Amino acid sequence: MLRVGIVGGTGYTGAELLRILVRHPEVSLHAITSRSEAGQRVDDLFPHLRGQVDLCFTAPDPSVLGDCDLVFFATPNGTAMQAVPDLLNLGTRVIDLAADFRLKDPSLWERWYGMPHQCPELLAEAVYGLPELNRAAICDARLIANPGCYPTAVTLGLLPLLEAGVVDPSWVIADAKSGVSGAGRKASTGLLMAEMGESFKAYSVMGHRHSPEITQNLAHFAGAEVNLTFVPHLLPMIRGIEATLYARLTDPDVDLDQLYAARYAHEHFIDLMPGGHPDTRSVRGANHCRIAVARPGAGDVVVVQSVIDNLVKGAAGQAVQNMNLMFGLPESMGLESVALLP
Numbered sequence: 001m002l003r004v005g006i007v008g009g010t011g012y013t014g015a016e017l018l019r020i021l022v023r024h025p026e027v028s029l030h031a032i033t034s035r036s037e038a039g040q041r042v043d044d045l046f047p048h049l050r051g052q053v054d055l056c057f058t059a060p061d062p063s064v065l066g067d068c069d070l071v072f073f074a075t076p077n078g079t080a081m082q083a084v085p086d087l088l089n090l091g092t093r094v095i096d097l098a099a100d101f102r103l104k105d106p107s108l109w110e111r112w113y114g115m116p117h118q119c120p121e122l123l124a125e126a127v128y129g130l131p132e133l134n135r136a137a138i139c140d141a142r143l144i145a146n147p148g149c150y151p152t153a154v155t156l157g158l159l160p161l162l163e164a165g166v167v168d169p170s171w172v173i174a175d176a177k178s179g180v181s182g183a184g185r186k187a188s189t190g191l192l193m194a195e196m197g198e199s200f201k202a203y204s205v206m207g208h209r210h211s212p213e214i215t216q217n218l219a220h221f222a223g224a225e226v227n228l229t230f231v232p233h234l235l236p237m238i239r240g241i242e243a244t245l246y247a248r249l250t251d252p253d254v255d256l257d258q259l260y261a262a263r264y265a266h267e268h269f270i271d272l273m274p275g276g277h278p279d280t281r282s283v284r285g286a287n288h289c290r291i292a293v294a295r296p297g298a299g300d301v302v303v304v305q306s307v308i309d310n311l312v313k314g315a316a317g318q319a320v321q322n323m324n325l326m327f328g329l330p331e332s333m334g335l336e337s338v339a340l341l342p
């Protein structure tokens with residue numbers, strides 16, 4: 001059994017990790033931290049876990065965390081990087097759900113996240129935890145940078161097109177929409193039901209911190225700079241991301257359905273829906289990314305629709321998928337749950 005710790009067990013991604021890990025046959029939960037709820041039983045705060053977890057939240061303690069095989073950080077950006085060097089030295093492997101180790105260039109990190117990096121020497125070693133892109137490196141990694149939610153949906157949607165070189169990298173658009181759980185559990189006026197219910201808007205149009213992460217991914221497999229326009233939107237729903245992606249074909253003869261089917265033929269968590277319109281409820285609570293690709297009017301613009309649950313494939317589910325790979329377990333272990341309808 002793997003001894004696992006979670007730092008940030010009271011947030012939405014921490015709670016989602018708990019929901020998945022309590023049913024995982026190879027995991028024993030060793031420590032679940034919260035500074036604000038230290039001493040409180042986990043199943044008092046989260047009654048849906050009654051009978052599943054017999055632990056109290058504790059304040060983060062380096063010696064307890066260092067006694068784990070693996071620690072997940074489900075904490076705000078800039079938290080994990082303060083503890084990771086010591087944990088790695090103790091032989092504990094780490095998966096960070098925040099952005100601390102996602103950008104390879106520390107000056108980009110500083111520009112977008114507004115703080116200096118505490119351990120830039122680890123950025124080259126950290127493996128970007130998108131299994132469909134980086135599976136072999138994930139298996140051997142000590143430190144995983146779990147991808148952001150928007151970057152997961154956008155990257156998986158565009159990967160086959162850019163990797164095959166069949167679209168123009170100088171014109172790519174990602175029009176993405178997220179439910180409010182993407183903003184975390186902390187209180188914020190803009191996320192009140194009366195502020196965002198029955199309403200819909202774009203935000204961060206002039207630049208979102210996921211832009212450099214997505215661009216870094218796309219450039220990696222396009223082999224060229226990709227000029228991306230990324231616009232996120234906030235939807236009045238709880239879970240889910242839908243990304244509608246646009247690119248211009250340079251090869252008019254390409255069979256798009258065939259291209260996607262070949263690229264994702266062996267990917268358990270990618271489900272292609274030729275001719276379909278994947279909806280976010282079809283992935284609610286599940287670790288799948290559902291994708292459809294279309295060419296309206298047989299013109300030269302490709303439209304890709306990509307949906308995920310931001311808390312599962314966009315965060316905790318993907319983190320568990322990475323854990324399974326790191327420890328030689330079946331990749332889908334503990335991740336077979338089917339979406340909830342309605």
Ligand SMILES: NC(=O)C1=CN([C@@H]2O[C@H](COP(=O)(O)OP(=O)(O)OC[C@H]3O[C@@H](n4cnc5c(N)ncnc54)[C@H](OP(=O)(O)O)[C@@H]3O)[C@@H](O)[C@H]2O)C=CC1
Binds near residue numbers: 012037076079
């Ligand atoms: N929500 C989402 O859909 C996604 C989120 N992410 C990323 O995952 C991370 C967690 O997100 P989310 O769960 O939404 O966040 P929340 O705000 O819901 O939860 C944050 C958690 O971190 C703990 N925490 C806060 N500050 C510290 C600290 N300095 N040291 C230790 N623990 C701390 C909090 O508990 P306490 O203060 O009691 O210690 C709480 O449990 C973020 O970096 C986020 O960007 C990534 C992909 C998707």
Ligand SMILES: CC(=O)N[C@@H](CCC(=O)OP(=O)(O)O)C(=O)O
Binds near residue numbers: 148178180182234
């Ligand atoms: C709806 C909403 O507010 N979403 C968040 C995405 C949060 C996230 O997952 O971003 P990191 O993991 O990179 O911190 C946002 O736009 O900031």
